[in-house]
Amino acid sequence: MPFGNLMVPYLQIFATTARTFSSEKSIATQEFRINPDRLKSQMVYSAVTAQLVNVALESVVPYVKRTVLGKVQTKRTGQDATSNQDLPEEHEFLQRVREEAKLKVYDVATDYHEMVIQFGYLSLFSSIWPLTPLAFFINNWVELRSDAMKIAITSQRPIPWRSDSIGPWLNALGFLSRTGSIVSSALVFLFSGENDSPGGDPANVNVVGLLLTLLSSEFLYLGAQSVVSYSLAQIDSPGLQKERVARYSTRKQLLEETLGPDAMKETAPPTLDAGEKITLAAPQREAKSLSAGANSTPEQK
Known part of the structure; x- marks a missing residue:
C-alpha cells in the first residue's frame, strides 16, 4: 500500500x-486491489478475539491447571513427610507456603509488553475500526481484575520495588504515539473516498495531498503534546500536595517546640522583597569598624 x-x-x-x-x-x-474489509477483520480479531484468548490463557487456564493437578497430585502422593513434621498450629500456614513456592515467578515486564502492544494497535490502526478504543477499554477493565487474580492466586507474590517511572516503556509509548499520528492520518487520507481509494497503483495516490496531511497531523500532534505537558506541569498531584502539607506540619511543630507556641506569629526575617536592603556598603562599614576597634579580637580583624 x-x-x-x-x-x-x-x-x-x-x-x-x-x-x-x-x-x-x-x-x-x-x-x-487493497481490501479494506480484510484490514477491518484483522483489526477486530486483534481488538476482541485475541484479547479474549489472552485473558483465558493468562488467568483461566493456569487456575484450572493448578486446581486439577493439585487434586490429582494430592490423591496420588497423599500427605508428604515434610508436612507430617509440622506443628499443628503452623501446619496450615506452612502448607500454603509450600504450595505457593511451586508457582511460577510473576514477571511485570510481560504485562507491560502486552499493554504497549495494545497501545500500538490503538494508536496506529484504530482508524480502520472506530470501535477499537471501546473494545480495549472493556478488555482493560477485565484485564485489571484478572491480573490481580493472577498475582494473588496463580503466581508467587511479587516483592514490591519502588520505582520513579516505568523506565524505557515510556520511550516505546512516546514513539508509538508519534508514529500513530502519521499512520492514522495516512490511512484516513488513503481510504477517505469510496471510489478513489488506492487500488495498489502508486499513480492513484495524490502525493502532495498525502504529504500535506502527514505534516499537518505531525504539527497538530506536537502542538497537543506541548499543551498537555505544560498543563500537567502546572498541576500538582495529590501525592505531592500531601507531601508538602506533611512537611509544613513537621516544620511548624519543630519550630513551636524549639521557640515556643508564639513562634509562628513573629515577623519574617528581611528578604529582598520586604525588609531592609542589603548592599555592599553595610558589610564594608562593619568590617572597617571591627578592624579599627581597640577591643577587637584577632579573629575579627
Whole structure:
C-alpha cells in the first residue's frame, strides 16, 4: 500500500519458484486491489478475539491447571513427610507456603509488553475500526481484575520495588504515539473516498495531498503534546500536595517546640522583597569598624 500491485507477485513464493523451473522466466503482474474489509477483520480479531484468548490463557487456564493437578497430585502422593513434621498450629500456614513456592515467578515486564502492544494497535490502526478504543477499554477493565487474580492466586507474590517511572516503556509509548499520528492520518487520507481509494497503483495516490496531511497531523500532534505537558506541569498531584502539607506540619511543630507556641506569629526575617536592603556598603562599614576597634579580637580583624 500503495505498491501492492508491484510487490504481491514477487511475494508469491510458490508460483515464483515454479516459474524458475519452467520455460516461462518472466513474472506476470496480476491485478491487485487493497481490501479494506480484510484490514477491518484483522483489526477486530486483534481488538476482541485475541484479547479474549489472552485473558483465558493468562488467568483461566493456569487456575484450572493448578486446581486439577493439585487434586490429582494430592490423591496420588497423599500427605508428604515434610508436612507430617509440622506443628499443628503452623501446619496450615506452612502448607500454603509450600504450595505457593511451586508457582511460577510473576514477571511485570510481560504485562507491560502486552499493554504497549495494545497501545500500538490503538494508536496506529484504530482508524480502520472506530470501535477499537471501546473494545480495549472493556478488555482493560477485565484485564485489571484478572491480573490481580493472577498475582494473588496463580503466581508467587511479587516483592514490591519502588520505582520513579516505568523506565524505557515510556520511550516505546512516546514513539508509538508519534508514529500513530502519521499512520492514522495516512490511512484516513488513503481510504477517505469510496471510489478513489488506492487500488495498489502508486499513480492513484495524490502525493502532495498525502504529504500535506502527514505534516499537518505531525504539527497538530506536537502542538497537543506541548499543551498537555505544560498543563500537567502546572498541576500538582495529590501525592505531592500531601507531601508538602506533611512537611509544613513537621516544620511548624519543630519550630513551636524549639521557640515556643508564639513562634509562628513573629515577623519574617528581611528578604529582598520586604525588609531592609542589603548592599555592599553595610558589610564594608562593619568590617572597617571591627578592624579599627581597640577591643577587637584577632579573629575579627
